[in-house]
Amino acid sequence: MNKNLKLKSARAAKDMSQKDLAEAIGVTRQTINAIENGDYNPSIKLCISICKVLDKSLNDIFWEDDNDENR
Amino acid sequence: MNKNLKLKSARAAKDMSQKDLAEAIGVTRQTINAIENGDYNPSIKLCISICKVLDKSLNDIFWEDDNDENR
DNA sequence: CAAAAATGTAATATATACTTGACATTTTAT
DNA sequence: ATAAAATGTCAAGTATATATTACATTTTTG
Numbered sequence: 001m002n003k004n005l006k007l008k009s010a011r012a013a014k015d016m017s018q019k020d021l022a023e024a025i026g027v028t029r030q031t032i033n034a035i036e037n038g039d040y041n042p043s044i045k046l047c048i049s050i051c052k053v054l055d056k057s058l059n060d061i062f063w064e065d066d067n068d069e070n071r
Numbered sequence: 072m073n074k075n076l077k078l079k080s081a082r083a084a085k086d087m088s089q090k091d092l093a094e095a096i097g098v099t100r101q102t103i104n105a106i107e108n109g110d111y112n113p114s115i116k117l118c119i120s121i122c123k124v125l126d127k128s129l130n131d132i133f134w135e136d137d138n139d140e141n142r
Numbered sequence: 143c144a145a146a147a148a149t150g151t152a153a154t155a156t157a158t159a160c161t162t163g164a165c166a167t168t169t170t171a172t
Numbered sequence: 173a174t175a176a177a178a179t180g181t182c183a184a185g186t187a188t189a190t191a192t193t194a195c196a197t198t199t200t201t202g
Contacts, residue, residue, distance in 0.1 A: 057129075064119070099162080
């Protein structure tokens with residue numbers, strides 16, 4: 001729960017599928033899917049990799065959309 | 072290796088010890104220490120928690136200081 | 143409509159973030 | 173100079189991010 005729509009949107013803006021993004025980063029399609037759907041709490045390095053591919057900053061995509069929950 | 076000096080500096084600016092920061096976040100002192108020393112690749116949620124306590128953004132503290140390495 | 147591509151999701155396995163407890167060294171304060 | 177506080181680090185344990193394989197459903201395309 002608590003989907004990351006900013007990520008989904010930024011990916012769409014680049015016309016990339018989850019698979020495309022995953023391969024560009026060197027990660028599994030399931031991992032991208034889980035992050036977009038809020039099932040994973042990704043590492044900062046993975047977040048940075050995603051941002052670089054999508055030409056976005058950490059603040060753009062990851063600030064405040066996970067928020068409280070745990071940790 | 073690859074220490075996070077921006078984090079160390081932002082913590083110093085608030086005059087907090089690693090222990091202070093750890094307790095404010097709800098994490099262990101060793102965890103903060105490991106992040107500052109580049110031994111851990113922290114989760115985005117933990118990064119956000121740290122930023123909020125230190126009144127900084129993700130870009131301020133976590134952008135580009137880990138960079139390449141793995142992932 | 144049918145085929146293909148994209149997405150959701152589940153099970154099992156592995157790597158590693160994070161905890162707990164403990165001790166040693168370094169830094170700060172008295 | 174000594175005590176106290178802060179930091180570095182290590183070992184063993186737990187939780188969870190990520191990989192792999194596989195299949196089902198939804199969306200897109202011809």
